Amino acid sequence: xxxxxxxxxxxxxxxxxxxxxxxxxxxxxxxxxxxxxxxxxxxxxxxxxxxxxxxxxxxxxxxxxxxxxxxxxxxxxxxxxxxxxxxxxxxxxxxxxxxxxxxxxxxxxxxx
Amino acid sequence: xxxxxxxxxxxxxxxxxxxxxxxxxxxxxxxxxxxxxxxxxxxxxxxxxxxxxxxxxxxxxxxxxxxxxxxxxxxxxxxxxxxxxxxxxxxxxxxxxxxxxxxxxxxxxxxxx
Numbered sequence: 001x002x003x004x005x006x007x008x009x010x011x012x013x014x015x016x017x018x019x020x021x022x023x024x025x026x027x028x029x030x031x032x033x034x035x036x037x038x039x040x041x042x043x044x045x046x047x048x049x050x051x052x053x054x055x056x057x058x059x060x061x062x063x064x065x066x067x068x069x070x071x072x073x074x075x076x077x078x079x080x081x082x083x084x085x086x087x088x089x090x091x092x093x094x095x096x097x098x099x100x101x102x103x104x105x106x107x108x109x110x111x112x
Numbered sequence: 113x114x115x116x117x118x119x120x121x122x123x124x125x126x127x128x129x130x131x132x133x134x135x136x137x138x139x140x141x142x143x144x145x146x147x148x149x150x151x152x153x154x155x156x157x158x159x160x161x162x163x164x165x166x167x168x169x170x171x172x173x174x175x176x177x178x179x180x181x182x183x184x185x186x187x188x189x190x191x192x193x194x195x196x197x198x199x200x201x202x203x204x205x206x207x208x209x210x211x212x213x214x215x216x217x218x219x220x221x222x223x224x225x
Binding site: 034100 | 154157
């Protein structure tokens with residue numbers, strides 16, 4: 001699976017959009033970009049995934065550049081409950097199993 | 113039911129004890145996973161089960177012994193652990209080969225004394 005690079009930490013003011021970047025310059029054509037987050041002392045939570053088109057769900061939006069070498073997770077109106085470590089993961093789904101390997105992630109602090 | 117349930121939530125064990133961690137899901141997922149997470153570090157994959165068969169062992173020491181008795185249940189048997197094995201142990205499940213995210217449990221906080 002391709003390697004990802006994320007800033008170790010970011011701050012965001014409450015109510016503003018949080019834009020979390022991820023570089024995955026070695027991504028291959030059949031690899032998807034996944035985002036998870038982990039709130040303190042809880043298990044990671046799946047947020048969103050995409051291949052090459054932008055995606056949106058009730059939690060967030062995912063913007064993938066045209067060359068697919070980077071992506072941005074957008075939390076449109078950050079709240080204090082969005083304070084967490086955010087993990088960007090690139091992987092290929094196998095036919096019978098797949099595995100998620102977590103990098104260091106970005107620690108997002110939402111400031112009142 | 114959209115949850116992965118892990119028990120116990122906290123466990124303290126001595127180095128000579130034998131204990132087991134339990135993970136249960138009723139979402140029909142046929143892939144289940146054990147992760148270990150040390151403080152301020154990302155989760156590290158330990159084992160992957162697919163259709164109740166062990167598919168991946170990430171070179172985990174034999175004092176950790178996984179078991180998948182049926183499609184809903186995953187156990188991690190612990191024996192002769194070391195203090196450095198103290199960590200948060202996370203279970204997850206997913207549909208194999210389907211491009212949805214994993215569902216994680218909230219973990220078992222293990223302390224080895």
